[in-house]
Amino acid sequence: MRALCWHGRHDVRVDTVEDPQIQDPRDIIVKITSTGICGSDLHLYNGYMGGMQAGDIIGHEPMGEVVEVGAAITKFAKGDRVVVPFTISCGSCFFCDRQLFSLCDESNPNAEKAAEMMGHSPAGLFGYSHLLGGFPGGQAEYLRVPYADVGPIKVPAGLKDDQVVFLSDIxxxxxxxxxxxxxxxxxxxxxxxxxxxxxxxxxxxxxxxxxxxxxxxxxxxxxxxxxxxxxxxxxxxxxxxxxxxxxxxxxxxxxxxxxxxxxxxxxxxxxxxxxxxxxxxxxxxxxxxxxxxxxxxxxxxxxxxxxxxxxxxxxxxxxxxxxxxxxxxxxxxGQTHMQHYLEPLMNKIVDDGFDPSFVITHHATLEEAPEMYKTFEQRKDGCIKVVLKP
CATH class of the missing domain: 3.40.50.720 (NAD(P)-binding Rossmann-like Domain)
Structure with missing residues (x-):
């Protein structure tokens, strides 16, 4: 598949990488249809975030269509449209039980490294350094979603990507x-x-x-x-x-x-x-x-x-x-306790008519992403928010 990869400060490239595979019964694979470039992605682009490695797939504001489900998944089926939150949470640890999903104790496999820097590790995050799990991000054609029975939310029929994609983060x-x-x-x-x-x-x-x-x-x-x-x-x-x-x-x-x-x-x-x-x-x-x-x-x-x-x-x-x-x-x-907010804020979109798409100024293809990072970082062309369409 094609994916946007970090190669160093001010150096992001669209590379051909291996397709993601189901690794755990609680995984799903999502074909990405829309994904945002976030302001915090610029911290990676500008070299602020430690724990990055050349070739890391970045991006943490994805949504798309489920194309494969793990054996333990009953919440989703192939063909469902879902928004994927940027935090990865197990759903049953001390913190998840208290709705503090971004503090999950189980989802960061590199928790010891994060604890050395911060005292304790927060949850794993998509596309945001090996300190926070080294999980491949969503600025790609496909994404593996761990703990999928806890994370994503299904998109009701009739809603366009631009209306709901920002439930992934912002x-x-x-x-x-x-x-x-x-x-x-x-x-x-x-x-x-x-x-x-x-x-x-x-x-x-x-x-x-x-x-x-x-x-x-x-x-x-x-x-x-x-x-x-x-x-x-x-x-x-x-x-x-x-x-x-x-x-x-x-x-x-x-x-x-x-x-x-x-x-x-x-x-x-x-x-x-x-x-x-x-x-x-x-x-x-x-x-x-x-x-x-x-x-x-x-x-x-x-x-x-x-x-x-x-x-x-x-x-x-x-x-x-x-x-x-x-x-x-x-x-x-704090990082956002995403799963706590997904359903209530989806209701604001569906029931109250709130349309988050007002912030979008640019749409682009995945292949155009490196240039859009420059545009966004330099605030050219009135750029406020970019949505990529892989």
Missing amino acids: FPTGYMAAENCDIEAGDTVAVWGCGPVAQFAIQSAWMLGAGRVIAIDRVPERLALAEKHGRAETINFEEQDVYEELMQRTDGRGPDRCIEAVGAESHAAGDLKEALDDAREAVHLPANHPYALSEAIKCCRKGGTVSVPGVYTNTLNDMPMHSLMNKALTLRG
């Missing part, structure tokens, strides 16, 4: 980010970033009762999307001082809830530290940037909550822990 991720804020009716919610996850965090904040949403970015197309589809007020951090602007708009109190939906590669306007980090990256020493997270902690009102769906791949320096502690803030993060 819609539930944005929703959990907003839910982690413990939004109370009428709260002001500030969202750092206006990329795809942030767009769904904005939508979800309204769903959960926010009275006001303020979105922060510097890319005009993303800010415009947050205004048009997200009904958010916006701040361009290259043109306005974010702290001063938020204080003015909230009578000096600050936003009640803050969502940092940027992660390791955030930017700061005119910041010397960013220039130093850029210099390090020029010699292939990529540093995780704390700019957005630090600003969210500084801006959040006392006693408020900061939610972090943005992906980080290493430790951070210059974190304002004094602000976090003295302001009595709650800080929450």
